[in-house]
Every structure is written in C-alpha cells, then in structure tokens.
Amino acid sequence: MQHIIDRFISYVTVDTESDPNSDTTPSTEKQWNLANQLVEELKAIGMEDVTIDENAYIMATLPSNVDHDVPVVGFVSHFDTTPDFTGANVKPKIIKNYDGGDIVLNEEQNIVLSPTYFKDMLQYKGQTLITTDGTTLLGADDKAGITEIVSAMEYLINNPQIKHGKIRVGFTPDEEIGRGAHKFDVAKFGADWGYTMDGSQIGELEYENFNAAGAKITFKGKSVHPGYAKGKMINSMLLASKFVAALPENEVPERTSGYEGFYHVTNIDGSIEKTMVQLIIRDHDREKFEARKEKVAQIADAINDEYMEQFGEPIVIADIKDQYYNMKEKVVPVFHIIDIAERAMKELDIKPLIKPIRGGTDGCQLSYMGLPCPNIFAGGHNFHGKYEYVPVESMQKATEVIVKIAELTAKIYNG
Numbered sequence: 001m002q003h004i005i006d007r008f009i010s011y012v013t014v015d016t017e018s019d020p021n022s023d024t025t026p027s028t029e030k031q032w033n034l035a036n037q038l039v040e041e042l043k044a045i046g047m048e049d050v051t052i053d054e055n056a057y058i059m060a061t062l063p064s065n066v067d068h069d070v071p072v073v074g075f076v077s078h079f080d081t082t083p084d085f086t087g088a089n090v091k092p093k094i095i096k097n098y099d100g101g102d103i104v105l106n107e108e109q110n111i112v113l114s115p116t117y118f119k120d121m122l123q124y125k126g127q128t129l130i131t132t133d134g135t136t137l138l139g140a141d142d143k144a145g146i147t148e149i150v151s152a153m154e155y156l157i158n159n160p161q162i163k164h165g166k167i168r169v170g171f172t173p174d175e176e177i178g179r180g181a182h183k184f185d186v187a188k189f190g191a192d193w194g195y196t197m198d199g200s201q202i203g204e205l206e207y208e209n210f211n212a213a214g215a216k217i218t219f220k221g222k223s224v225h226p227g228y229a230k231g232k233m234i235n236s237m238l239l240a241s242k243f244v245a246a247l248p249e250n251e252v253p254e255r256t257s258g259y260e261g262f263y264h265v266t267n268i269d270g271s272i273e274k275t276m277v278q279l280i281i282r283d284h285d286r287e288k289f290e291a292r293k294e295k296v297a298q299i300a301d302a303i304n305d306e307y308m309e310q311f312g313e314p315i316v317i318a319d320i321k322d323q324y325y326n327m328k329e330k331v332v333p334v335f336h337i338i339d340i341a342e343r344a345m346k347e348l349d350i351k352p353l354i355k356p357i358r359g360g361t362d363g364c365q366l367s368y369m370g371l372p373c374p375n376i377f378a379g380g381h382n383f384h385g386k387y388e389y390v391p392v393e394s395m396q397k398a399t400e401v402i403v404k405i406a407e408l409t410a411k412i413y414n415g
C-alpha cells in the first residue's frame with residue numbers, strides 16, 4: 001500500500017495541466033517533466049521497448065512468458081490534468097482509516113470534504129483516502145490509472161510464476177482537452193485490444209459512450225438607429241434566443257440521465273449584427289443522435305425561411321461537426337474483452353458496475369482507430385476540482401484487475 005501511495009504522490013506533485021488554446025503536442029511544455037520521469041521509471045522496473053515519441057506518447061512492453069499464442073492486451077492512461085482547475089503545487093493529504101466524517105481540507109479557507117454532500121465517501125469508511133489541501137485538484141484523473149498500470153507491470157515482472165501474454169502500456173498527453181488519442185499510433189502499439197484505466201468508482205466498466213457533435217450557429221442581423229428601426233432592424237440576438245427557445249426544453253444535461261441524450265448550449269456571444277450560439281449534441285443511440293443534429297438544422301432552416309425575403313440571403317449558418325462516436329459499435333463484435341474484464345473483477349470480489357458513460361473517453365476514439373478500448377475504474381472521485389479524492393484500496397484493486405486480466409487472457413487462449 002505504501003508503495004502505491006509513494007508512486008501516486010510522485011506523479012501528482014508534478015504539474016501536467018493541459019491547455020486547449022495551444023496547438024502543440026503536448027499542449028504544455030511541463031507535461032514532458034512527468035513524461036520523462038515515467039520513461040525512466042518504466043525502464044527501471046524492467047519494461048522493454050520503452051519509447052517516447054516527439055509528441056510525448058509513451059509506450060512500453062511486458063513480453064509474454066508463455067509458449068502459446070495469446071492476444072496482445074494494452075493498458076492506457078493519460079498523464080495530463082484538466083485545465084478546469086489548477087494542478088500546480090498539489091499537496092496531497094493522506095487520511096488513514098477514514099472514519100466516515102467530514103474531512104477538513106483547508107482550515108484557513110474553510111474547505112471541507114463532506115459525506116453529507118459527497119455520499120460516495122461513506123463506502124470507503126476504514127480505508128485510506130488521498131485528498132487535496134483544498135487549493136488544487138488532486139490529479140487522480142488520471143495519475144491513479146498510471147500508478148495502477150506501472151504497479152501491475154512491476155508486480156508481474158516480480159512474480160514470473162503468473163503467466164501472461166504480451167502486454168503493451170500506453171501513456172498519453174492532452175486527454176483532458178480531447179486530444180489524447182489524436183496522435184496515438186495504434187499500429188505501433190500493436191495490441192489486439194486495450195483498456196483505458198480512467199474510470200471513477202471501484203467496479204466501473206464502461207463500453208458505451210455518447211455519440212457527440214458540436215454546433216456553431218451564427219446569426220446575422222442589421223443594425224439601424226432604434227428610432228428609425230421599424231421594418232428595418234434585425235437583431236441577431238433575438239434570432240438566437242428564438243433558436244435556443246425552440247430546442248426541447250427538457251433535453252438538457254441538468255434534466256437527463258442514463259441513456260437520455262441532450263442539447264447543451266455552452267456559449268452565446270452576441271451583438272445586434274452578429275450572434276454566435278455554441279452547443280453540444282449528445283446521444284448514445286446513433287439514430288437519435290442523427291435526428292438531434294437534424295433538429296438543430298431544421299430550427300435554423302425555419303428561421304432562414306422566415307427572414308429570406310427581408311434579408312436576401314440565409315440569415316443563419318449552422319455548422320455542425322461530429323466529435324466522436326459510441327464505442328459500443330466497435331466493442332460488441334469483440335465482446336469477450338468485456339467478459340474478461342468482468343470475470344477479472346468477479347474473481348477479485350469486485351462488483352462490476354457496467355453503465356453508459358455520459359461523455360467520451362480516449363478509448364472511444366481509439367476504438368474507432370482500430371483498438372477496441374473499454375474503460376475500467378481508476379478509483380478516484382470528484383474529478384476536476386478541489387474535492388477530488390482517491391481511496392488507496394481502490395487503486396490497489398485496480399492494479400489487481402490489470403494483473404488478473406493479463407492472467408485470464410493467457411489462460412483463456414491456452415488451447
């Protein structure tokens with residue numbers, strides 16, 4: 001346990017915040033600091049073919065220790081942290097034998113991590129929690145995943161009596177800004193399938209995520225002195241509000257859950273002559289997803305029709321772009337990869353929690369790039385903010401799940 005704690009702390013105390021406004025990969029120079037540290041560590045524990053490319057993508061191999069052919073299994077996680085909250089100067093707190101009560105993260109600023117609000121905490125009574133000091137995020141997303149993968153590889157190297165096929169490890173930058181998979185060389189990775197260790201609560205196993213699109217709707221207008229505006233002025237902000245009002249009012253993130261999709265307006269920026277509305281469109285079901293995009297286009301078209309005569313050209317321009325798709329389509333044909341993960345958890349007395357992701361993962365992009373890649377829990381909670389915490393026992397269990405998947409795969413493919 002202490003070994004896992006030390007390893008985790010050695011990662012979270014290195015600031016690796018990514019930056020959506022940067023065009024480079026990695027998006028921030030400082031991600032190299034942890035990337036280089038990880039390369040050295042992978043070599044030190046005895047991994048082979050440890051490589052890092054010009055974009056800071058790290059890959060490494062644990063060779064097979066059996067004679068028969070076993071599919072190559074990959075484990076993937078990301079070393080950047082979200083730009084939503086600072087990841088500089090993380091000072092982790094270790095709460096041993098958690099008593100189920102409030103945890104004062106920061107006395108001065110009165111920041112308290114409380115099970116009254118975060119009920120999930122109660123299931124970890126008696127365990128060791130790692131929290132923040134209330135001024136930063138923790139970075140368990142996804143340095144918990146990296147800790148688990150490195151620890152599992154180290155365990156397999158030190159315990160050669162456990163038989164396994166070839167295992168590949170991949171660590172990526174910039175997942176939090178949606179680019180973790182972009183420059184991932186799937187052919188070089190060479191795995192038959194993989195798992196991202198990037199879920200939350202212990203037991204999570206995810207292979208369904210949203211289909212996702214982003215839309216930029218531009219409304220034009222005509223500015224005229226308000227005193228002389230009758231019949232002449234067109235206020236683009238009012239067109240935009242008409243558009244937003246025409247979206248189904250209950251199909252928004254704050255009123256949906258499970259498999260329910262939504263429209264989510266993320267930004268409105270306007271003046272009389274030009275207003276831009278940005279929204280994201282999400283649905284697990286591909287047909288419903290297409291219908292949602294169609295709906296957005298239709299609302300825009302209706303406004304165009306209404307103003308065509310007066311404005312003389314389309315007054316609304318709808319630019320709708322697909323972002324990612326549900327990995328289910330790519331995972332169902334190889335469903336044994338879910339079965340193996342589920343069986344690994346059950347053999348370790350972990351209750352599998354299989355549920356749809358209301359978002360995307362690196363794995364969904366990788367799945368469409370040819371590497372089917374469901375997501376497994378890494379153990380942390382309350383990602384992307386100061387209330388983030390991770391139970392060490394969950395990191396331990398995730399490490400065991402990796403070891404067990406390696407072992408089961410070799411066993412299942414033995415004749």
Ligand SMILES: [Zn+2]
Binds near residue numbers: 078141
């Ligand atoms: Zn993550």
